[in-house]
Amino acid sequence: MANDHLTAERAAKLVKIEVEPISPTIISIEDAIQRESYFEKQNLQHGNIDEAFEHSDGILENKIRVGGQEHFYMETQSCLAVPKEEDELDVYLSTQGPSPMQQHIAKCLGLPSNRVVVKTRRVGGAFGGKEHRSALVALPACIAAQK
Numbered sequence: 001m002a003n004d005h006l007t008a009e010r011a012a013k014l015v016k017i018e019v020e021p022i023s024p025t026i027i028s029i030e031d032a033i034q035r036e037s038y039f040e041k042q043n044l045q046h047g048n049i050d051e052a053f054e055h056s057d058g059i060l061e062n063k064i065r066v067g068g069q070e071h072f073y074m075e076t077q078s079c080l081a082v083p084k085e086e087d088e089l090d091v092y093l094s095t096q097g098p099s100p101m102q103q104h105i106a107k108c109l110g111l112p113s114n115r116v117v118v119k120t121r122r123v124g125g126a127f128g129g130k131e132h133r134s135a136l137v138a139l140p141a142c143i144a145a146q147k
Contacts, residue, residue: 078093083145083146086115088115091117093120094121100131102116102117
């Protein structure tokens with residue numbers, strides 16, 4: 001940790017990053033199919049699908065292409081949970097949703113939400129990726145702080 005801003009800037013300029021390219025580069029769904037690079041199949045269903053088709057008035061089949069892709073969030077996830085008096089908790093959290101996170105943390109800890117204060121330095125830039133995923137970092141930190 002630098003003692004002042006100038007020292008931090010000088011140290012940052014000394015950092016050298018070496019990157020190895022990942023091969024093959026997979027950018028599109030066609031690239032993934034060609035290279036047989038798949039995520040584990042997730043089957044989302046409710047009820048008996050075959051029975052539902054049998055009793056349907058009609059079935060429409062075709063293909064659709066949606067070009068949207070999930071992107072990689074470059075921002076870090078971090079959390080500092082500070083226990084206070086009388087089951088209160090101050091939580092410093094990188095999130096886009098301080099209010100929902102307050103509710104999640106309070107529910108997880110069995111506390112009223114007014115006992116949990118979530119503070120976020122800045123919000124934005126992650127396209128919603130830090131709205132709920134910050135729970136993966138926050139909840140374990142808050143449980144540990146409560147213990």
